[in-house]
Amino acid sequence: MTSPSPPAARPAAARTTALFTAVLLVSTCGLVYELAAGALASYVLGDSVTQFSLVIGLYLSAMGLGAWLSRWIDGQLARRFVDLELAVALVGGFSAPLLFLTFGRVAHFRPVLFALVVLVGTLVGLEIPLFLRILRQRLEFKELVAKVLSVDYLGALVGSLLFPLLLVPRLGLVRTSLAIGLVNALVGLWTTWLLAEEIRGLPWVRARCGAVVVLLLLGLAGADRLTSLGEEALFSDPIIYSRQSAYQRIVVTAGRGSFQLFLDGNLQFSSLDEYRYHEALVHPAFAAAGRREEVLVLGGGDGLAVREVLRHPEVRRVTLVDIDPAMTALAVDVPMVRQLNGGALLDPRVQVVNEDAMAWLAALPPGRRFDVVVVDFPDPNTFSVGKLYTTRFYRLLHDHLAPEGAAAIQSTSPLLARTSFWCIATTLERAGLFVRPYHAAVPSFGEWGFSLVRRVPFAVPSGLLPGLRYLSDAVLPGLFEFGPDLSRVPAEVNRLDNQILVHYYEAEWRRLE
Amino acid sequence: MTRLSRRELLLTFLGPLVAAGCRSGRAPALPFEGTVAGADDGLGHRLRQAAGPEPARSSRAEVVVVGGGLAGLSAAWRLSRAGLEDYRVLELGAAPGGTSVGGTGPVTAFPWGAHYLPCPQPHARAVELLAEELGAARRGSDGRLVFDEAQLCRAPQERVFVGDRWYEGLYPRAGATARDREELELFQAEVRRLCALRDARGRRAFAVPMAHGSDDADLTALDRISMAEWLETRGLRGERIRWFVEYGCRDDYGLGLADTSAWAALHYHASRTDDGGPDDLLTWPEGNARIVAHLARRAGPRLATGALVTSVRPLARGAEVVVAPAGGGPAERITAGQVVLAVPRTVAARLLPHPRLQAEARAFEAGAWLVANLGLRRRPRSRGFPEAWDNVLHGSRSLGYVVATHQVDRHGGPPGATVWTWYLSLTARDAGEAHRWLLGLSWREAAELVVADLRRAHPDIEQCIERLDVWRWGHAMIRPRPGFVFGPLRRGAAEPLGDVHFAHTDLSGLPLAEEAQWHGIRAAEEILARRRVRTDSLL
Numbered sequence A: 001m002t003s004p005s006p007p008a009a010r011p012a013a014a015r016t017t018a019l020f021t022a023v024l025l026v027s028t029c030g031l032v033y034e035l036a037a038g039a040l041a042s043y044v045l046g047d048s049v050t051q052f053s054l055v056i057g058l059y060l061s062a063m064g065l066g067a068w069l070s071r072w073i074d075g076q077l078a079r080r081f082v083d084l085e086l087a088v089a090l091v092g093g094f095s096a097p098l099l100f101l102t103f104g105r106v107a108h109f110r111p112v113l114f115a116l117v118v119l120v121g122t123l124v125g126l127e128i129p130l131f132l133r134i135l136r137q138r139l140e141f142k143e144l145v146a147k148v149l150s151v152d153y154l155g156a157l158v159g160s161l162l163f164p165l166l167l168v169p170r171l172g173l174v175r176t177s178l179a180i181g182l183v184n185a186l187v188g189l190w191t192t193w194l195l196a197e198e199i200r201g202l203p204w205v206r207a208r209c210g211a212v213v214v215l216l217l218l219g220l221a222g223a224d225r226l227t228s229l230g231e232e233a234l235f236s237d238p239i240i241y242s243r244q245s246a247y248q249r250i251v252v253t254a255g256r257g258s259f260q261l262f263l264d265g266n267l268q269f270s271s272l273d274e275y276r277y278h279e280a281l282v283h284p285a286f287a288a289a290g291r292r293e294e295v296l297v298l299g300g301g302d303g304l305a306v307r308e309v310l311r312h313p314e315v316r317r318v319t320l321v322d323i324d325p326a327m328t329a330l331a332v333d334v335p336m337v338r339q340l341n342g343g344a345l346l347d348p349r350v351q352v353v354n355e356d357a358m359a360w361l362a363a364l365p366p367g368r369r370f371d372v373v374v375v376d377f378p379d380p381n382t383f384s385v386g387k388l389y390t391t392r393f394y395r396l397l398h399d400h401l402a403p404e405g406a407a408a409i410q411s412t413s414p415l416l417a418r419t420s421f422w423c424i425a426t427t428l429e430r431a432g433l434f435v436r437p438y439h440a441a442v443p444s445f446g447e448w449g450f451s452l453v454r455r456v457p458f459a460v461p462s463g464l465l466p467g468l469r470y471l472s473d474a475v476l477p478g479l480f481e482f483g484p485d486l487s488r489v490p491a492e493v494n495r496l497d498n499q500i501l502v503h504y505y506e507a508e509w510r511r512l513e
Numbered sequence B: 001m002t003r004l005s006r007r008e009l010l011l012t013f014l015g016p017l018v019a020a021g022c023r024s025g026r027a028p029a030l031p032f033e034g035t036v037a038g039a040d041d042g043l044g045h046r047l048r049q050a051a052g053p054e055p056a057r058s059s060r061a062e063v064v065v066v067g068g069g070l071a072g073l074s075a076a077w078r079l080s081r082a083g084l085e086d087y088r089v090l091e092l093g094a095a096p097g098g099t100s101v102g103g104t105g106p107v108t109a110f111p112w113g114a115h116y117l118p119c120p121q122p123h124a125r126a127v128e129l130l131a132e133e134l135g136a137a138r139r140g141s142d143g144r145l146v147f148d149e150a151q152l153c154r155a156p157q158e159r160v161f162v163g164d165r166w167y168e169g170l171y172p173r174a175g176a177t178a179r180d181r182e183e184l185e186l187f188q189a190e191v192r193r194l195c196a197l198r199d200a201r202g203r204r205a206f207a208v209p210m211a212h213g214s215d216d217a218d219l220t221a222l223d224r225i226s227m228a229e230w231l232e233t234r235g236l237r238g239e240r241i242r243w244f245v246e247y248g249c250r251d252d253y254g255l256g257l258a259d260t261s262a263w264a265a266l267h268y269h270a271s272r273t274d275d276g277g278p279d280d281l282l283t284w285p286e287g288n289a290r291i292v293a294h295l296a297r298r299a300g301p302r303l304a305t306g307a308l309v310t311s312v313r314p315l316a317r318g319a320e321v322v323v324a325p326a327g328g329g330p331a332e333r334i335t336a337g338q339v340v341l342a343v344p345r346t347v348a349a350r351l352l353p354h355p356r357l358q359a360e361a362r363a364f365e366a367g368a369w370l371v372a373n374l375g376l377r378r379r380p381r382s383r384g385f386p387e388a389w390d391n392v393l394h395g396s397r398s399l400g401y402v403v404a405t406h407q408v409d410r411h412g413g414p415p416g417a418t419v420w421t422w423y424l425s426l427t428a429r430d431a432g433e434a435h436r437w438l439l440g441l442s443w444r445e446a447a448e449l450v451v452a453d454l455r456r457a458h459p460d461i462e463q464c465i466e467r468l469d470v471w472r473w474g475h476a477m478i479r480p481r482p483g484f485v486f487g488p489l490r491r492g493a494a495e496p497l498g499d500v501h502f503a504h505t506d507l508s509g510l511p512l513a514e515e516a517q518w519h520g521i522r523a524a525e526e527i528l529a530r531r532r533v534r535t536d537s538l539l
């Protein structure tokens, strides 16, 4: 190694500062990887405290492993350091996109996650020891340790602030990890100038740095295919799952100890209070029905309504019809969703049909009747969903409801979309059904509405399944009372050839925006 | 025709706006395939050729119906209903239907011509009956028809592309000025007035079938002026109202404003409802081929396809029909008590070269149409209001496209696949020239027209097309130019010649399913009357 020439004395000081800046950057990056993995694990695997601690623990011990392994790295330290940065950049940078892609696609997500955590942790663990050795000749030992470690902890502070305040809200998880990888790669490239004289084969090393930078930039550009920046900005929590199925965009976001499912940007449930929604959707119909053996669930591919249905011991068969195979797959394959629905779709009593509900009902043999029907479609904000709220659809529903049966229909919010809500009731009546509208408070939705229908006139039901979290026989009658701000307003009948409901709905939600 | 450059092609067929978007130079190869077909291209030639040797076989039938379009099939339907079962229907095409023919594919069936039937008013008894037979309607407790929601055209029915996005409805409201809206309002008020108007005999001003409407002189006088003149006298000069009204003329008659009879143009707007509101209509993936299939089933084995009639000769009593296999082969002579000639007037005059028919044939002018069916593997990008059944491009001379899967919840392809049927009526004043343009058009040129037209609204359309098939209708439909509908030649054209009776939508001067049906039934009832079969008229 050549020693620095005398005129470089002042530049040498500047260079040391530059090297410490690099340490700062590197340790910031290291912490961000750690947080990203911890966040992902707690979001995706549920049970956030355990998962978070587990990942952090794993990551820290992997760092220890890296530090220990650093003893076997000898000679050409500067060049090794650059290579290390490139490795961190690649593995760390692509970790989130990789997890994002495997999540929901592979059966064993956990091993993939843990393997990545260990790998990144080990690589990051190598960084500081190598750096200490590179700087060994330049500084006195006590000063070296004091400075490097304090800068390292400072970097941790920077990372822990940037991650929740800037990176995730602005970029989302996937871009955060790629961007941080890019920082690592750039630090590597920068090092080839800072320690130029210590690196042999400079052009080749720089070319490699360049290649990694390009790869990460490509990754950033390609990240749009997973989630667009616009989409990230739409949601208040980071997106951890997002797929464009043939029918809709499915997005799961997570944060603050809960997760949410969105279809085409509309909230379907939040794990915090979905039990209120699904109890209200399912149990009143069970209380109203004369028999409870044959059950039909239309929509609701997330399996949460089916979970409530399966709590009734009399149920012999549940048919779930959801057009989107990606939704019913999500309910089975994504651990956090499967945990929430209790593996409902794997129950032997449940048969899953991926078909258009209207086409499926129309093709059903005339005699096929169901004791309880749960209709859980997204809100009628497009014509293709709006058709599932028409007289045509409700006549089919009527024809396949057992004479003693009962059905419940999610009917949007009577508070926020009052005319829409009453349009659904009016349409059900036109289809020959007897309707009892009701509503429930679901904090993440607001005041939510349902329609309970039967083929015969009926009273407000009682005799709910005991042991529910939200509903009881005492509170149920109140759900059927509508105060002045919710009470009935006149509305036209929604038909296939007018789809008036979509227009009502659009007008009412636009007013709110 | 001399070869046109791509630009000229677009300019000629689709107009300046579409041509302006055309990249100059040779176009790259299209990433899909297709076929080009045409119905009546060589008919005249084939008729001359077929007038050869004496027929080898001869047979008898009480009635022979020439032409298995909606008119001919309706005549057969009416005969069957009256118990007259010894008839034959001779249809040239490989399938029945004529201009109401449809096609099938792996994803869905689709129309090649007529694609909808407006819900009939109660006075249109035969159309009501047909709707009931189709299972599209049933009689409610109040005696009025209740139409099947699944067969009524679903919402959204129409959208229009203006500027860079789609908007709901057909009238281009986006960017309309106060004056534009005022003009629309004025026009609609006039339509409402005409809808509500009843003559001294209590008849509507305009009705479908038109025989149920008024023939008061002040109304028929509208036939003597063009729609352009009518708009002018009412001070409706804005581009938007003129586009909107002209769209109706192009869509229903294949004519521009200056060439459409004002009576015919107003008939389109004021004949279906009592209040001028949007009319309900019935439609199916295959369009009116649904009706054809139903009627053809009723005719059963009495309907022969691939049967080219080469001459019809009235006898002292009865008439004689010569028919040959369309693909060549020995001819057959059929002697019939009565014949229904359910073909366009120009064809009728060829088969039966009577001076009256020949004079009429010169006055009956048919327009040329280009129709394309686009098999899409997925939907292309589209901005603004979502896909409707009928999708119209403001600023293009095409009529836009209808979506074959609009009425179905499940079809044979992957989720986004469908078939779009794209229509273009050649409104050139000289029908002969338009006809020649059309026949000179290759598949590739036609496909390029379609793609250039749709690219404005759907930039990635080319990548979405699995295949694109083209049909050139040389003589697509009768053109109600000023003076035609209430002119003497049209009014006398339905009169029988001896035992030869006439049916076809041409005879109304309006190309409509209901008119075709009306004339078919009328001709059949004339025959039933001659045969003294006692039956109440369905008209």
Ligand SMILES: Cc1cc2nc3c(=O)[nH]c(=O)nc-3n(C[C@H](O)[C@H](O)[C@H](O)COP(=O)(O)OP(=O)(O)OC[C@H]3O[C@@H](n4cnc5c(N)ncnc54)[C@H](O)[C@@H]3O)c2cc1C
Residues within 6 Å of the ligand: B066, B067, B068, B069, B070, B071, B072, B090, B091, B092, B093, B096, B097, B098, B099, B100, B112, B113, B114, B115, B116, B117, B307, B308, B309, B310, B342, B343, B344, B347, B369, B371, B473, B476, B477, B503, B504, B505, B506, B511, B512, B513, B514, B516
């Ligand atoms: C592109 C297009 C779109 C249309 N859209 C609509 C619509 O949406 N709604 C509507 O109401 N109307 C529409 N029409 C009008 C349509 O023409 C009528 O609705 C109706 O189909 C006319 O039926 P027709 O039987 O009177 O005539 P045609 O359909 O012309 O039937 C005549 C038949 O005679 C046959 N023929 C001719 N010569 C011979 C021969 N020598 N020997 C044997 N057979 C012969 C022909 O093959 C044909 O089948 C459309 C027409 C076209 C071309």
